[in-house]
Amino acid sequence: MDSIDASIVNHLQDGLPVCPRPFDAVAENLGLSVDELLSRLQRLLDDKALTRFGPMYNAESMGGALSLCAMQVPAERYDDVAGLVNAFPEVAHNYEREHLLNMWFVIATERPQQAGAVISQIEQATGCRVYDMPKQQEFYVGLKLVV
Amino acid sequence: MVLNEQDRELIAAIQGGLLLVAEPYAAIAAQLGLTETQVIARLQLLQETGLIKRMGVVVKHRALGYRANAMVVWDIPDAEVERIGALLADETCVTLCYQRPRRLPAWPYNLFCMIHGRERDSVLRRLEQIIEFHGLEKIPHTVLFSGRSFKQRGAHYVDKARLPAVVRRSHG
Numbered sequence: 001m002d003s004i005d006a007s008i009v010n011h012l013q014d015g016l017p018v019c020p021r022p023f024d025a026v027a028e029n030l031g032l033s034v035d036e037l038l039s040r041l042q043r044l045l046d047d048k049a050l051t052r053f054g055p056m057y058n059a060e061s062m063g064g065a066l067s068l069c070a071m072q073v074p075a076e077r078y079d080d081v082a083g084l085v086n087a088f089p090e091v092a093h094n095y096e097r098e099h100l101l102n103m104w105f106v107i108a109t110e111r112p113q114q115a116g117a118v119i120s121q122i123e124q125a126t127g128c129r130v131y132d133m134p135k136q137q138e139f140y141v142g143l144k145l146v147v
Numbered sequence: 148m149v150l151n152e153q154d155r156e157l158i159a160a161i162q163g164g165l166l167l168v169a170e171p172y173a174a175i176a177a178q179l180g181l182t183e184t185q186v187i188a189r190l191q192l193l194q195e196t197g198l199i200k201r202m203g204v205v206v207k208h209r210a211l212g213y214r215a216n217a218m219v220v221w222d223i224p225d226a227e228v229e230r231i232g233a234l235l236a237d238e239t240c241v242t243l244c245y246q247r248p249r250r251l252p253a254w255p256y257n258l259f260c261m262i263h264g265r266e267r268d269s270v271l272r273r274l275e276q277i278i279e280f281h282g283l284e285k286i287p288h289t290v291l292f293s294g295r296s297f298k299q300r301g302a303h304y305v306d307k308a309r310l311p312a313v314v315r316r317s318h319g
Contacts, residue, residue: 018194051206097294
């Protein structure tokens with residue numbers, strides 16, 4: 001990633017306008033042609049530095065639910081349990097973390113009442129208790145990842 | 148607002164990402180049998196009503212060199228969560244800040260911050276500065292660095308089965 005890529009990433013995190021040619025203004029700001037901007041973006045996607053160009057949803061407004069969940073998984077079963085948990089399509093992220101509660105994942109469901117069922121199924125499949133910690137309040141941080 | 152069937156099709160069609168072309172909304176419109184103007188009008192409405200926060204890119208912190216991803220959790224007296232949550236969220240290195248329920252006795256923490264940094268040491272140094280600057284020495288906290296990442300994707304809100312075939316294929 002060079003300095004042009006870095007400024008592209010910084011510019012695009014603020015979002016793109018919803019208009020017929022959404023990349024034109026960013027390209028002009030960066031002094032690039034639209035074609036060059038798009039080919040650099042495609043390369044960043046191919047390199048997996050970016051996951052996709054698309055909408056950031058507000059889960060609650062969509063009627064859906066997101067919950068952060070944690071489990072205490074015995075070390076010798078860790079990989080097996082990770083496989084079982086990740087097999088659920090509702091599991092969006094899964095991180096190993098250094099704590100007694102050592103597996104942390106996010107459950108995203110289209111409707112809030114589905115979350116409880118998914119959690120029960122994960123507990124049944126893994127034999128581990130799931131501690132779910134849905135967001136009660138979000139403090140606004142703004143967009144400030146500077147590459 | 149209430150989503151109609153057309154909205155759901157539109158959301159399903161774009162949730163995995165839009166094509167990187169000069170006129171991406173025309174491309175989606177062609178796929179759905181709509182006009183570009185219809186797609187743009189509906190997306191603008193979804194954005195105005197807050198269902199879509201913004202259209203943009205999802206950055207993978209690790210791929211950008213932010214390898215130290217620390218979840219810093221605090222056990223803050225309930226009456227002080229508002230004040231301290233706002234202070235922490237204002238810090239430049241804090242990328243997420245949420246109040247969540249405690250799960251006693253296993254989990255006493257009620258405020259969660261994500262701090263991304265290039266190295267663990269720099270994240271911890273920055274955290275010490277924050278604690279000192281805001282006088283948080285008496286608030287119990289712990290730092291959970293991430294180890295392996297098993298799955299990282301945006302949340303999908305519409306069943307995959309409902310996606311148009313052309314989109315479903317691109318997701319395997």
